[in-house]
Amino acid sequence: MRLIIGVSGGSGVIYAIRLLEVLHTLKIDTHLIISRWAKECIKLETDKSIDYVTRLANKVYDNDNLASAPSSGSFKTDGMVIIPCSMKTLASIANGYDDNLITRAATVSIKEGRKLILVPRETPLTAIHLENMLKLARLGIIILPAMPGFYHKPKSIxxxxNHIVGKILDQFGIEHEIFERWKGEEVAE
Known part of the structure; x- marks a missing residue:
């Protein structure tokens, strides 16, 4: 399996790092595109180096190089995840504005009928944000907000x-056991 991972400049880059760590462990072929502001967020929000993050991927592309392989439909992939997906990136994709490699690769995923998962982390959301998400969801894009479940009583960040990363893996049919699945519970009346 080959996946493109886009990391846009929004808070929540730790989700991207965890996804890359898990995909690396599972030996999934990952092609990484990190925006300039995502690199700044990695420095601001984590204790990880850019070098650590890029070493988790099989290939890394410059977000400003629209001549890179992911800008073409002939570059075969099983899909793409943008995590976190900033509202600027989401708006660009929703309106066909491919001004960098992340948004171009997303457009390629849409036009080639490949799975595209966007993981917004913004809150609160404006009506414009919601309209852009709805527009993309109607095209079959998976909007998977960074809203973890709590039924498994998490004890750590x-x-x-892992809950969000596991939900992404589920969308691609990748087997994992990184979070506890809900088994149901009898509720007394």
Whole structure:
């Protein structure tokens, strides 16, 4: 399996790092595009280096190089995840504005009928944000907000991260056991 991972400049880059760590462990072929502001967020929000993050991927592309392989439909992939997906990136994709490699690769995923998952982390959301999400959801794009579940009684940030990462893996049919699945519970009346 080959996946493109786009990391846009929004708070929540730790989700992207955890996804890359898990995909690396599972030996999934990952092609990484990190925006300039995502690199700044990595420095601001985590203790990880850019070098650590890029070493988790099989290939890294410059977000400003629209001649890179992911800008073409002939570059075969199983899909793309943008995590976190900033509202600027989401708006660009929703309106066909491909001004960088992340948005161009997303457009390629849409036009080629490949799975595209956007993981917004913004809150609160404006009506414009919601309209852009609805527009994309109607095209079949998966909008998977960074809203972890709590039914498994998480005890750490890693468990919260794993819940979202596991939901992404589920969308691609990738087997995992990184979070506890709901088994149902009898509720007394």
């Amino acid at each position: 890693d468990e919260l991260l």
